[in-house]
Amino acid sequence: MNMAADLGITGAGVRSGACLVLDRLTRRYPDGTVALRGLSLSVPAGRIVSLLGPSGSGKTTTLKMIAGFDKPDSGSITLAGRDISRTPPHMRDIGMVFQNYALFPHMSVFENVAFPLRMRHRARRDIETAVQEALALVELQGVAARLPRQLSGGQQQRVALARAIVFRPQLLLMDEPLGALDRQLRKSVQSELKRLQRQLDLTVVYVTHDQEEAMFLSDEIAIVQNGQIVQCGAPAALYDAPGSVFVAGFLGESNFLGGTLAEAGAGRALVTLPGGRQMRGRSAAPMAAGQAVSVLIRPEKLQVHVASHAPGCEVNVLRGRIDLVNFLGGAVEYEVDLDGPRLTARVYLRASAATFAVGDPVVLHVEPQDCLVFLTP
Amino acid sequence: MMDVALAGDTARPVPSQRLFSGAGLLALPLIVLLAVVYVCPVGVMLADSFTDPQPGLQQYQRMIEHPVYLEVLARTFRLAAVVTLATAICGFPVAYYLTIARPAVARTALGLLFVPFWVSTVVRTYALMVILGRTGILNGALLWAGLISRPAQFLFHTATVQLAMVQILLPFFVLPVYAGLRTIDRSLLSAAEGLGAPPWQVFRRVYLPLSLPGLCTGALMVFVFCFGFFITPTLLGGRRDVTIAMLIMAQFEGQLDWGFGAALSTVLLACTLLAVLMMLRVAKQDSNR
Numbered sequence: 001m002n003m004a005a006d007l008g009i010t011g012a013g014v015r016s017g018a019c020l021v022l023d024r025l026t027r028r029y030p031d032g033t034v035a036l037r038g039l040s041l042s043v044p045a046g047r048i049v050s051l052l053g054p055s056g057s058g059k060t061t062t063l064k065m066i067a068g069f070d071k072p073d074s075g076s077i078t079l080a081g082r083d084i085s086r087t088p089p090h091m092r093d094i095g096m097v098f099q100n101y102a103l104f105p106h107m108s109v110f111e112n113v114a115f116p117l118r119m120r121h122r123a124r125r126d127i128e129t130a131v132q133e134a135l136a137l138v139e140l141q142g143v144a145a146r147l148p149r150q151l152s153g154g155q156q157q158r159v160a161l162a163r164a165i166v167f168r169p170q171l172l173l174m175d176e177p178l179g180a181l182d183r184q185l186r187k188s189v190q191s192e193l194k195r196l197q198r199q200l201d202l203t204v205v206y207v208t209h210d211q212e213e214a215m216f217l218s219d220e221i222a223i224v225q226n227g228q229i230v231q232c233g234a235p236a237a238l239y240d241a242p243g244s245v246f247v248a249g250f251l252g253e254s255n256f257l258g259g260t261l262a263e264a265g266a267g268r269a270l271v272t273l274p275g276g277r278q279m280r281g282r283s284a285a286p287m288a289a290g291q292a293v294s295v296l297i298r299p300e301k302l303q304v305h306v307a308s309h310a311p312g313c314e315v316n317v318l319r320g321r322i323d324l325v326n327f328l329g330g331a332v333e334y335e336v337d338l339d340g341p342r343l344t345a346r347v348y349l350r351a352s353a354a355t356f357a358v359g360d361p362v363v364l365h366v367e368p369q370d371c372l373v374f375l376t377p
Numbered sequence: 378m379m380d381v382a383l384a385g386d387t388a389r390p391v392p393s394q395r396l397f398s399g400a401g402l403l404a405l406p407l408i409v410l411l412a413v414v415y416v417c418p419v420g421v422m423l424a425d426s427f428t429d430p431q432p433g434l435q436q437y438q439r440m441i442e443h444p445v446y447l448e449v450l451a452r453t454f455r456l457a458a459v460v461t462l463a464t465a466i467c468g469f470p471v472a473y474y475l476t477i478a479r480p481a482v483a484r485t486a487l488g489l490l491f492v493p494f495w496v497s498t499v500v501r502t503y504a505l506m507v508i509l510g511r512t513g514i515l516n517g518a519l520l521w522a523g524l525i526s527r528p529a530q531f532l533f534h535t536a537t538v539q540l541a542m543v544q545i546l547l548p549f550f551v552l553p554v555y556a557g558l559r560t561i562d563r564s565l566l567s568a569a570e571g572l573g574a575p576p577w578q579v580f581r582r583v584y585l586p587l588s589l590p591g592l593c594t595g596a597l598m599v600f601v602f603c604f605g606f607f608i609t610p611t612l613l614g615g616r617r618d619v620t621i622a623m624l625i626m627a628q629f630e631g632q633l634d635w636g637f638g639a640a641l642s643t644v645l646l647a648c649t650l651l652a653v654l655m656m657l658r659v660a661k662q663d664s665n666r
Contacts, residue, residue, distance in 0.1 A: 102568035
């Protein structure tokens with residue numbers, strides 16, 4: 001059931017978000033730097049897709065291309081089946097929330113939100129109701145007469161959002177919209193955003209460099225590196241099966257152990273660590289014995305036992321000493337020195353969980369399916 | 378933007394309550410100088426206009442009784458208005474260009490804009506006479522090209538005065554406007570465009586309103602300068618181009634009628650202050666909207 005219809009948000013009937021397809025976009029700036037190298041992405045209607053990547057990876061350029069503030073050298077942008085690559089920004093029907101909100105400082109909150117409707121020559125009465133509804137959606141009914149600078153950062157952010165959705169665009173773009181908010185506020189705005197997106201059935205492209213935000217918000221995450229999308233998928237899929245060391249390192253926290261491949265086949269791998277110890281894991285890509293590899297272990301997959309603990313088997317057992325203890329509230333992070341390599345283990349604090357102090361000898365254990373083996377790049 | 382907004386809310390500098398804190402003392406020499414050479418003479422002049430040759434309002438009465446004086450005042454006002462408008466039309470695009478030009482280009486252009494400051498108004502006005510005079514460069518060129526058979530009269534027209542004043546005052550307009558335009562956040566223009574505004578609407582609804590404070594400052598500078606302009610209208614204007622400043626000069630120098638000169642000066646001062654107040658109100662209204 002669509003709550004937007006119940007609320008009567010629409011003026012002219014509910015319009016769902018449209019699907020967006022980016023096909024092999026390239027962009028080289030006049031100074032020679034290449035921003036995009038054949039970036040392709042498909043955003044299904046009604047979904048939030050995050051572009052996640054380090055700064056300079058091309059995610060903001062991609063957003064600018066979609067909005068029309070920059071033109072690709074080659075490739076095409078298709079929105080709801082229509083090629084908009086050469087359409088000027090004001091004819092694209094795309095809402096955008098800017099990093100700094102870009103609220104018009106000389107207009108009241110009401111006028112800011114009414115702006116896209118006025119540009120579309122809507123009737124005065126329709127504008128009035130649509131603006132009030134949009135402000136109600138972001139819970140800002142009381143401040144319509146105020147100027148943006150009389151609002152807090154969080155309120156400004158919500159005005160920017162109301163302004164971007166009031167004309168029911170086919171697509172909503174968000175460029176690190178929560179970057180300027182403090183952590184507490186960010187959490188609640190993220191939930192709000194998710195609720196709104198479901199409620200209005202919006203298609204959203206969300207740019208961020210905050211992996212937690214991306215995982216929290218997105219139906220799909222596209223990891224951007226060097227002007228290309230290196231992997232795209234649901235957050236859980238990307239987290240559990242990253243396709244490369246870069247993706248693994250960028251999404252979630254990771255331990256990497258370097259070693260040499262001893263045996264490989266059928267998605268399994270046996271790795272010899274420098275000290276002679278061996279580890280079993282799974283591998284996604286084909287690789288041959290003797291190649292240098294990295295073993296990825298997520299911190300929460302490591303089990304920490306007292307040194308006297310005798311594991312059932314000797315596979316994937318590592319002995320070491322606690323080097324640092326970091327208290328995180330609901331969890332504790334142990335940095336364990338393995339006589340050379342170091343691993344970080346995260347233990348969630350339950351009544352049964354044993355706790356350790358700096359200097360304690362410990363045994364670490366990890367299941368083979370939680371060890372991902374990559375060729376060392 | 379949020380930072381700016383927050384700063385506006387909480388961190389607005391509180392004006393110092395002590396009149397002469399350490400820093401205030403630094404302005405003392407200037408304050409003394411202004412008191413001696415500005416405040417005192419203006420006070421004396423104001424007093425003179427009511428007391429010379431005898432106490433009373435007869436000098437102001439004379440101004441009202443003879444329409445020629447009010448005519449000169451109106452003409453001066455018109456001249457100032459036309460020049461201000463023309464300067465704004467010529468200067469606004471330049472100021473805008475400076476904000477979008479590459480930094481090196483903008484620096485050079487700004488430097489060029491300053492060059493006329495190094496040459497006095499008198500010299501620049503005479504230079505125009507050399508160009509526009511009966512045997513000047515322009516007439517020479519037109520005669521040589523066969524476009525005219527006799528030298529044309531370019532000097533001593535109101536339009537010539539206006540042209541010269543625009544040329545002289547342009548930097549006074551461009552600099553404050555440029556400073557104002559530079560503070561406009563360009564992402565606002567992108568935002569407007571993305572929200573459906575065609576370029577013309579982006580300009581009218583966002584850029585122009587945001588540039589108004591700078592425009593007002595620039596226009597005010599030019600207008601106030603124009604109102605007291607003396608050299609250029611005297612040298613380039615015809616007999617019909619008498620301004621109030623020229624009239625005042627004549628009272629002090631030629632007629633030796635200091636009382637009437639003081640009364641005219643007082644009116645000029647009052648008109649200028651009125652213009653300043655009006656402009657300030659417009660600028661303030663805009664920033665409060």
